[in-house]
Amino acid sequence: MCSISFITLISMSMSLFLMSLNFMLNEYVIFLEWEVITLNSSSIVMTFLFDWMSLSFMSFVLLISSLVIYYSKEYMSSDMFINRFIILVLLFVLSMMFLIISPNLISILLGWDGLGLVSYCLVIYFQNVKSYNAGMLTALSNRIGDVALLLAIAWMLNYGSWNYIFYLEVMKESNIMMIIGSLVMLAAMTKSAQIPFSSWLPAAMAAPTPVSALVHSSTLVTAGVYLLIRFNILFIDTFMGQFLLLMSGLTMFMAGMGANFEFDLKKIIALSTLSQLGLMMSILSMGFLKLAFFHLLTHALFKALLFMCAGAIIHNMNNSQDIRLMGGLSVHMPLTSSCFNVANLALCGMPFLAGFYSKDMILEIVSLSNINMFSFILYFFSTGLTVCYSLRLVYYSMTGDLNCGSLNLLNDEGWIMLKGMLGLLFMSIVSGSMLNWLIFPTPLMICLPYYLKFLTLFVCILGGVLGYLISNVSLYFVNKAMKNYSITLFLGSMWFMPYISTYGVIKSPLILGKVVSKNFDQGWSEFFGGQNLYSSLIYYSRINNMIQNNNLKIYLMIFVLWISVLLYFYIIL
Structure with a gap:
């Protein structure tokens, strides 16, 4: 079943990409209405929107999911019910497809709820207490967004149709459209895990690694960003846009800071996803939707590769995820380590890799924009933190000697996994420049002073040096600060957000239940x-x-x- 799914998805991906090129060059938009059933004068109509954006995003989602399914053939080979796992992944992708091509809030809800339900099934896939807790936290956090979307659907009744695409431009000044926009923004913040809904994203790491690769690159977490790209016109020069800029900037900073205190390999990569989502959301709130979409596509490729490499490493380390037990992997697993390092460098924004084109352009546009100093500092400081935790991760896992048991047999022999990773390796190198030429055929004129032009590079180098010094014991005062338990606890636990969204929500009802039980039931x-x-x-x-x-x-x-x-x-x- 893996092979059939892989061939089908990759062929669909290629054809959709060629269609998106055609649509992009000729500026086509197809609005399709399919009448499902008509009874008397009432009809149920399904609407689909095909433009260059939806087609290119679909092609990337299908490409990544095809390689993830191919990778799962070996990664999940010991699973007796691998076909069930593949069907769940395909349902996940189908839900995302619905969400991408829907110009209608009802059909968006179909894809949105499909993502929420299937993600719950995938997070609890390994069926242990940690998985169940993580699945419940994921599902309940996303339910807040589902309710917000349902309320937005109710408010859309004022316009007589749920095809929001018709009303965004003409009704953007009306109060009703502002309410709908704020509800959609709330829904997008829950799905893309912005503050204060961030705690479910690292918890969802309980899912199998191929699922993490899919969730964190192109499906679940990017659904919120994509929805806001469609509704972007409502947030330009409004209070909602400013609020989103603040929240996403803080998310970016918080995730970058938390990743520097984390020792779980998958959790570090999950926090890096959170940081990049904050970057997309913040540039989106400033009105640059093409830039946000560009970074969404490039990030999807190298983040999927990063997770696949992490999965191969965890497999070889006898299912250990602690980076302190790793070391010298570049000697034992050279091919996997090469893919891992390329993905990491793309994440940091290494020149001429995929991440560089989008991140560098975003930061230069931020420097050019009329933005306050606080947001400006958050942008650049978070970029430095990205390089910092990436270099720390490379230092712990690639250098030195292996720190775990000598009976571990590390090798690069998982050829099916490697083929899946090498496909994404190629895309992680070339996709940045390719998409840059396609999305911005006329180069953007970004005229900046010399020091601002080099600020991004300087911040990245500084972050990298700091990451090395933190990992090595040479920077005494930083290590002393990191050993301070209260600081480490606060920064390493995402500013106590997991505690607030679990104990904080459950504690009061449980105490009330005890009082009621004592005074009424007993x-x-x-x-x-x-x-x-x-x-x-x-x-x-x-x-x-x-x-x-x-x-x-x-x-x-x-x-x-x-x-x-x-x-x-x-x-x-």
């Missing part, structure tokens, strides 16, 4: 209600039982009494 109402009824029934049933057990004696007694009564009446009469 209190006076129970004494006068159920318990009283119970004890009365027992008392009367005992009397009844006694009567039934002594039936002959009682019969004779009643006979004597009856004779006595008869004699009494006989004497009187």
Whole structure:
């Protein structure tokens, strides 16, 4: 089943990419209406929007999912129910397709809820306590966004149609459209894990690694960004846009800071996804939707590759994810390490790799824009942190000697996994320049002073040096600060967000439940209600039982009494 799915998806991906090129060059947009059923004057109509953006995004999603399914053939080979896993992944991709091509809030909800439901099934796939907790946190966090979308659907009734695409331009000044926009923004923030809904993203790492590669690159978390790209016109020069800029900037900073204190390999990569999502959201809130989309596509490729390499490493390390136990992987697993390092460099924005074209352009546009100093510092500081945790990760995993048991047999022999990774390696190198030529056929004129032009490069180099010094014990005061338990706890636990969204939400209802249980279920109402009824029934049933057990004696007694009564009446009469 893996092979069939792989061939089908990759051929669909290629054809969709060629279609997107055609649409892009000729500026085509196809709005398709499919009448599902008509009864009297009522009709159920399914609408689809095909433009260069939706087609290119679909082709990238299908490309990544095809390689992930091919990779899963070996990664999940020990799983008895691998076909069920593949079907779940295909359902996941289908839900994303619905979301991408929908210009209608109802069909968006179909894809949106499909993503939420299937992601829950995939996160709890390994069926242990950690998976169940993570799945519940993921599902419930996303339910907030689902409810926001349902409310937006209710507000859209004011316009007589749910095809939002018709009303965005003409009604953008109206209060109703502002309410709809804010609800959509809330939904997108939950799906793309912006503050304060960030805690589910690292928790979702309980899913199998191929699922993580798919979720963090092109499906679940990017759904919120894509929705905001479609609704972008509502956020330009409004309070909502400014609020989104602040929240996404803080998310970017918080995730970058947290990744520097983390030792779980998959969690570090998950936090890097969160940081990049903050970058996309923030540039989107400033009105540069093409730039956000460009970074969305390039990031999808190298992030999927990063997760696939992490999966291969975890497989070889006997399912250990702690980077402190790794070391010298470049010697034992040269091909996997090469892919891992290329993906890491693309994430950092190494010149002429995929991430460089989008990240560098975003940061230069930020320097050019009329933006406040706080947001400007968040942008550049977070970029430095990205290089910092990436170099720290490379230092711990690639250099030195292997720190775990010597019986571990590390090798590069998983050829099916490697083929999947090499496909993405090629795309991670060439896709940046290719997409840059396609999306921006006329180069953007970004005129900046000398020091601002080199600021990005300087911040990256500084972040890299800091990452090396933090990993090595040479920077004494930083290591001393990192050993301070309270600072490490605060920064390493994503500013206590997981505690707030788990204990913080559950604690008060549990205390209230205890009070109610004590005073009602075990209190006076129970004494006068159920318990009283119970004890009365027992008392009367005992009397009844006694009567039934002594039936002959009682019969004779009643006979004597009856004779006595008869004699009494006989004497009187």
